[in-house]
Amino acid sequence: MINLVLFGKPGAGKGTQAEFLKFKYHLFHISTGDLFRHHISHKTNLGQLVQSYINKGDLVPDQVTIDILKDVVETHADAKGFIFDGFPRTTKQAEALDKFLSEKSMEISATLALEADDDVLVERLVNRGKTSGRVDDQDEEKIRNRFEEYNNKTASLRDFYEDQGKFHSVNGIGSIDEITQRLTALINGLI
Ligand code: AMP
Helix, strand or coil: CEEEEEEEECCCCCHHHHHHHHHHHEECCCCCCCCHHHHCCCCHHHHHHHHHHHHHCCCCCCCHHHHHHHHHHCCCCCCCCCCCCCCCCCCHHHHHHHHHHHCCCCCEEEEEEECCCHHHHHHHHHHHHHHHHHHHHHHHHHHHHHHHHHHHHHHHHHHHHHCCCEEEEEECCHHHHHHHHHHHHHHHCCC
């Protein structure tokens, strides 16, 4: 079983690459951001709870996020493996994920970080905002806040996974195809 974490700043291409990798390696793709947006668009209680965090570009509280993640893993217990996209984003989430997986005799196989400079990412997000309909892509202040959240709460996960020998950096600049090839070369060397 392979379980991958796709890691990177907003706009790094995690969701785009997860779409390719899930087919190639038969993995179940879990994007906490997509799950939250689904709840918001269906006006569920959870959607109402998380909406203001997401629209401002703040992280959703850990426990809410951990609970939804566990719930999706549990309901897809027959999956051949998972690709986690946008989770974990805090040390508390990473620790909860390790504990949860180990209780199921599972573990993270590798964390793949898509690396790109902030100015490239901001430009990508502003462009995406023209068509994505995502409130948090619409103005630069919200985008900057998402980067701040990343720097303050998420960036340290690099050390968390490096300490486990599971952290791998990939150049996230280039065509979608080129980046997919870099990721698959790396994954093929790990499995
Ligand atoms: P994404 O689609 O991954 O860019 O996530 C969009 C937004 O959803 C983030 O800016 C957060 O508000 C929220 N979100 C997604 N994943 C998480 C997470 N693991 N922890 C906290 N908030 C999250």
